Amino acid sequence: MNSAIRRLAVAAIILMLALIANSTYLQAFRAGELNGRNDNRRVRNEQFSVNRGPILIGNTLIARSVESNDQYKYQRTYSNGPLYAPVTGYYSFQFGRGGIELNQNSELNGSDPSLAFRRFVDVLTDKGQQGASVSLTLNAAAQQAAYTALGNNKGAAVAIEPKTGKILALVSKPSYDPNLLASHDLNKASDAWKALNASANKPMSNRAIKEVYPPGSTFKLVTLAAALSTGRYKADTKVNSPASLPLPQTTTPLPNENGRNCGGSDNATLTVALALSCNTAFASVGLDLGADALREQAEKFGFGERQLPELGAAASQFPGDPNAPQVAQSAIGQFDVRATPLQMAMVAAGIANKGTVMKPYLVQNVRTPDLKTVEETKPEELHQAVTPEVAGELTAMMVNVVKNGTGKPGQISGIDVAGKTGTAQSAKDRPPYAWFTAFAPANDPQIAVAVIIEDAVGVGRDDIAGGKLAAPVAKKMMEAVLGR
Template identity: 80%
Template sequence: MNSAIRRLAVAAIILMLALMANSTYLQAFRADELNGRNDNRRVRDAQFSVNRGPILIGSTPIAQSKPSKDRFEYQRSYQLGPEYAPVTGYYSYLYGRSGIELNQNSQLNGSDPSLAFRRVVDVITNRRQQGASVGLTLNAKAQLAAYRGLAGKKGAVVAIEPKTGKILALVSRPSYNPNELASHDLEKTGAAWKKLNADKNKPLTNRAIKELYPPGSTFKLVTAAAALSSGRYTPETKVRSPAVLELPQTTVGLPNQNGRNCGGSDNATLTVALRESCNSAFGSVGLDLGAEALREQAEKFGFGERQLPDLGAVASRFPADPNAPQVAQSAIGQFDVQATPLQMAMVAAGIANGGDVMKPYLVQTVRTADLKTISETKPESLHQAVSSEVATQLTQMMVDVVENGTGRPARINGVQVAGKTGTAQTAPDRPPFAWFTSFAPANDPQVAVAVMIEDANVPRTDIAGGTLAAPIAKDVMEAVMGR
């Protein structure tokens, strides 16, 4: 009898120890994970009862919590919702969070360790917990110009302040209204979610940072940078530029888009080749430099690295091991070269900033409800992509593109604009992508822009970076410069 009791007691002790170990493990190691799960309704109910902090541009809220007359107590509200949705994301009872609402969640709901003192004060003074405000780097006028420019189109716009890396505009269209997903009418929220996910235009997709596209001729800036940095080329170096460049290992040539040689010559200068966006010339340069030189140059501009990773951004890429014909195609931004609009804005911004590519960022400040600054982002250099001398040469070549070449639609009276057009071919059954990347003023850059048009609902023959994307870039640059 005593033996049976002892065995039972030992079993009970083991079970108690296991329970204590599991409880300790959950509290010490998995509490944050479990609290953050979207199916944890207790936590969700508690969080929806918190006065969540606003997301601001300057002092203007683009997302804020307002008192509600239901069990949740506060309703998340998005002013100009679709315009800023790719940045703010949504805060939904059923579908969790995205964008800044996800990236800055602990600051916005007041649970971040940096807000511990504030929470203690709230308890002592019997005040309700209130989250911190998150101030963004966006320029409201530039954001509006980009949003309006993309009306009726599929595409994205990213604008960057070259000297700091501040993101001044980040727009993706078609967009969606995050108020529909933040609604406390859960039946309506579910219907809205289902409709958005069934939409073939993919309004929930952030085309500015989460989707990869062939950059087309805008990538010629990277190829030109590699050529000038090699020491074997200058802006006036003549390169092979026939109507069709014969490629090794294949009978398929690389033609110029207009079917003619470059600027009336089979041996155009690098400046003329960029001005006229000659495929044969840059294919020739790519073959001469080789894949490794192109890859290294692309990586110096940020290819292969995830920028804004907390917002789900993807890394742009240069193909791993292309053969000779594929190198020529890659040199003009085709084959398997893939880039986000953010990445191509970084290329322009790096050239504008004397070759120094700054790390892009969206969050400028985090402040408590009584305006005490918790954190402030400082500019950070990412890579020296090219020397200041090469950056100056590229700038002059890009100015020539806008003043005399394919980028004329981006010209601004009284301001020198540096730019590069691109029209990237895709599948035969879908339209090309139209690109434009630029910065201004060329002699003292305030803004660099990349515009990508995935579909503009126009005839295939009317699709070109200069005609579709450049006017949008112009409007965004003018908005930042206050013109």
């Protein structure tokens, strides 16, 4: 009898210790995660009455909380909501948070451990909990230029400061108004949520970082970087560039877009091949280099990694084990190569920054209500994609693309622009994607950009090209940052 009681007592003690350990684990290690969950209604009810901190660009408030005359005490409001929605996200009683509102939630609502002293002071002074302000890296002029230039087209645009990795612009269209979701009229907010999610245009999808597309000829920069890095290729190296390239293991050849050889030659230089965006030339180079070399080079630019994971960004992809014809297609950014606009901006930025790819970031700093800085983002090197010498060769060849090749619509008077166009084929029942990636000034880069036009309004399939559609948008963004 005593033995049974002892076993029962030991079991009870073990269960009690397990319960204490679990409670300690939840309180010490998972409290922040659980409090930050979008579906935690108890915490949401409490936080919705907090004076949430603003989101700023420079000294301009793009999201803030104002006092309201209802049970929730504060109303979240967004200035130029659709312009900044891909970055700010939304703050909704029913549907939680998105974007910076989600990623920086604990800072904005004042519950972050870095704000513990501030909360203590607020208690002593009998003030309600106040959130910190979050300052972003965006350049307001570049953001507005991209948004305006994209017009009614479906697409996205990204700009990066090459030397630091700061995101200067991040635009996705069509966009949405987060004020509708922040409404305290819960029926109206619910109707807006349903309409946005039912739309075939997916206005809540951040095309700049969450959608991956075939990059088309903009990927030729990666292929060219891999080729130049071997030392066997130079800008004036002649490569096989016929009108149509026979491929191994198949009877289907790979043609140039215009059906002709490259600039009147079956053996064009790499400089000419890039300027005219000759498919056969870069497919030939890709076949020579092989899939592993192309994949390794792509990864050095950031492929395979999720950049800005805090905003739910997708990773760009190079196919795993392509056969020879698929390698040729991959070398020109087709087959299963997929990239976000952010990724292609990183390719341009890496070349601009003498071969060093910087880690992209959006949050510049976090400050308490009394302007004490509690967080400051520092630039961080991600990869050395190519040597400075190779980056210099690439830059000169990209400048030639804009001066004499397919990128002429990206020219800026008095400034050398380095760029590359792309027109990526997709499904037969949809138009191609128009791309342009560039940086400027070529000799002292201040901005690197990537633009994609997913669907152009009022443009026939045969008139879709990266130079025609995407380059003018990129030009406006670069001019905005350069003060032109």
